[in-house]
Amino acid sequence: RKEVEQDPGPFNVPEGATVAFNCTYSNSASQSFFWYRQDCRKEPKLLMSVYSSGNEDGRFTAQLNRASQYISLLIRDSKLSDSATYLCVVIPPLVDYKLSFGAGTTVTVRA
Amino acid sequence: ETGVTQSPTHLIKTRGQQVTLRCSSQSGHNTVSWYQQALGQGPQFIFQYYREEENGRGNFPPRFSGLQFPNYSSELNVNALELDDSALYLCASSPGHTLTDTQYFGPGTRLTVL
Numbered sequence: 001r002k003e004v005e006q007d008p009g010p011f012n013v014p015e016g017a018t019v020a021f022n023c024t025y026s027n028s029a030s031q032s033f034f035w036y037r038q039d040c041r042k043e044p045k046l047l048m049s050v051y052s053s054g055n056e057d058g059r060f061t062a063q064l065n066r067a068s069q070y071i072s073l074l075i076r077d078s079k080l081s082d083s084a085t086y087l088c089v090v091i092p093p094l095v096d097y098k099l100s101f102g103a104g105t106t107v108t109v110r111a
Numbered sequence: 112e113t114g115v116t117q118s119p120t121h122l123i124k125t126r127g128q129q130v131t132l133r134c135s136s137q138s139g140h141n142t143v144s145w146y147q148q149a150l151g152q153g154p155q156f157i158f159q160y161y162r163e164e165e166n167g168r169g170n171f172p173p174r175f176s177g178l179q180f181p182n183y184s185s186e187l188n189v190n191a192l193e194l195d196d197s198a199l200y201l202c203a204s205s206p207g208h209t210l211t212d213t214q215y216f217g218p219g220t221r222l223t224v225l
Contacts, residue, residue, distance in 0.1 A: 004153070043201055044216050046213060097208045098144075098169065101155070
């Protein structure tokens with residue numbers, strides 16, 4: 001089983017819509033969780049950390065469900081500029097230095 | 112921009128050749144991590160260097176090796192290139208190697224092996 005699994009999508013949504021997707025992780029002792037954004041042929045950039053209590057950054061909301069071992073990302077009021085691949089990232093137990101990435105979920109926002 | 116730079120931007124090599132990729136870390140950062148991202152996949156951890164020492168390694172064969180210099184810049188060397196080594200190679204610098212140290216990625220080097 002892969003360490004981190006994501007629905008690859010693509011999610012095609014109109015501007016203004018809400019889109020949400022999940023990511024599952026295999027190791028229940030995983031330490032930290034993040035969402036990164038990657039534009040086509042560019043480097044990944046940190047979008048937000050994911051905390052146990054859930055957190056929000058503007059139109060973006062991230063949730064962590066440790067019991068079911070998944071994290072989620074919700075984007076409200078989608079903009080054209082939100083079109084990207086969203087990478088779920090987990091730091092495994094006892095390996096502080098290693099980011100384990102999912103394969104990414106592609107979101108396309110259309111006018 | 113993150114302040115992390117990589118060179119070259121693109122590279123074409125043939126099977127069996129050797130390649131060296133370079134990374135300059137962000138000012139004040141002493142840790143560099145390298146990742147390989149194949150098409151359609153997420154980045155895979157290759158190894159990390161902290162203050163010139165290898166601090167951890169992923170599931171990559173020994174023909175993937177690295178160095179970190181006193182100024183904390185880093186090199187990734189790949190010997191005996193294989194077709195499957197074609198990928199985007201990303202380096203990430205961070206102020207340290209702990210859980211709370213955010214990794215900032217450079218733009219990557221796109222390697223094609225023919």
